[in-house]
Amino acid sequence: MRFLSYYADGGIHLGVETEGGVVDLTEADGTPASALELVAGGSAALDAVRRYLGTAPPTRALETLALASCVPDPGKIVCVGANYRRHSAEAGLPVPDNPIYFAKYRNSLSGHRQEVAIPPGTVRVDYEVELVAVIGSPARGVTPAAALDYVFGYATGNDLSAREHQTRTSQWMYGKISDGFAPLGPYLVTADEVPDPQNLDLRTWVNGELRQDASTSDMVFSVAMLVSDLSQVTTLEPGDVIFTGTPEGVILGMDEQVWLKPGDHIECEVLGLGRLSTTLVKG
Template identity: 75%
Template sequence: MRFLSFHAGDGTTHLGVETDGGIVDLTAAGGADGLPVSATALAAGGPDALDAVRALLETGPPATSVDGLRLAPAVPDPEKIVCVGANYRKHSAEAGLPVPENPIYFAKYRNSLAGHGQAVAIPAATTQVDYEVELVAVIGRPAREVSPSEALDHVFGYATGNDLSARELQTRTSQWMYGKILDGFAPLGPYLVTADEVPDPQQLELRTWVNGAIRQDANTSDMVFDVATLVSDLSQAMTLQPGDLIYTGTPEGVILGTAERIWLRPGDLVECEVGGLGRLSTTLVEG
């Protein structure tokens, strides 16, 4: 199943599910009979929440076109946003980094989340903005000290992400976070796709286009640490909660790895796509 979050007319954020006839507003349905009203509640509810959604859809509820909706991040309110650096072998090579022996983690925060189609401002603090298409894992069942073999059982679903980066801020110290936490620099969506539709997260195509020109074209099979390893490893240090996001790293083809280094600028349209999870569009504007 494919879910999305969108901004309603009253200023609240609603959860919708995609059907052949359009988007059904689950939040407007009132949460009756265990129906989830947010992406986090959906992830926490797991199979029971999905059963409630299926029961509602059997009644033939009204649907609306996605084209008329202003989308929010696919998961608007995660407790944690954990990102993984240098997690593709070819990307490590183009960035001049050694292949890591252990996962490299850094954090983003809710201020960085942006929805599909949302304009993201380039602030005056940076002139070196780069794109990074990423598979994002969304936690369902809480995960604490789980093994790699059971880790994917704790993943509710997946989404397309773009780990936008301000490179001169990222590299000014050994800690990358400052170049990663800018407002809007973690677009996510358009959809949250349930894990049953992604039988193997290590066999997904990743692509990025800038103004229609292909820039990244790779596969999640090039990950150094696969999704199961990342979930397991993180769960040794902290409890992963429903709705938590793991941006699992980007493949080769980023601007940082080119000789010209022509950075993103206002007016550029960046489109990212992972497998069948949907194409995520972001327009850069002047801050």
């Protein structure tokens, strides 16, 4: 199933896409009212959604909705750097022996079709299409073989980056946490629709020009390895999201670096998970 979150009635509603349109779940009795309730509820929550859909509820047209991040309130936003072999090569980085982690925060989240402001004085803005894994049940000390059982679903993400801030020290976070710099969505797609997260195509377009075109098969550390590794030191909770890294094709790796600017339109897609659109504006 494909879930989304959108703004309505002064808050954020949870919806599910059907052939006839988007069905609101927040206003229905007996169904999860938010993305966090959905992922924490697991199979029972999904069964409740299926029962409700069987009643032929009213639908809304997707194009009329103002979408939020498909997971609006994660407890953790964990990101992984240099996790594609060819991206490491283009960035002049060695292939890491261990995952490189950094964090983003809730202020960085934005939704499909939202405008994102470039902070004043920031020039070297870059895109990064990413497969994002969403945790569905508490995970602590899990093995790689069992790790995917703890993933509720997946989404398309864009790890927008301010490169001059990212590289000013050895810690990348300052260039990653600007408001809106973690577009996520449009959909949260349940894991049963993604039988192999290591066999997905990823693409990015800037103003209609294809910039990234790769596969998750080029990951250094698989989704299962990342979930397992993180769970050794922290409990991953329902709703936590993991941005799993970007493939080659970013501006940072180009010989002629023309950075993103106000007015640019970025589309990121992970095949089967939806295309995520972001427009940059002046901050």
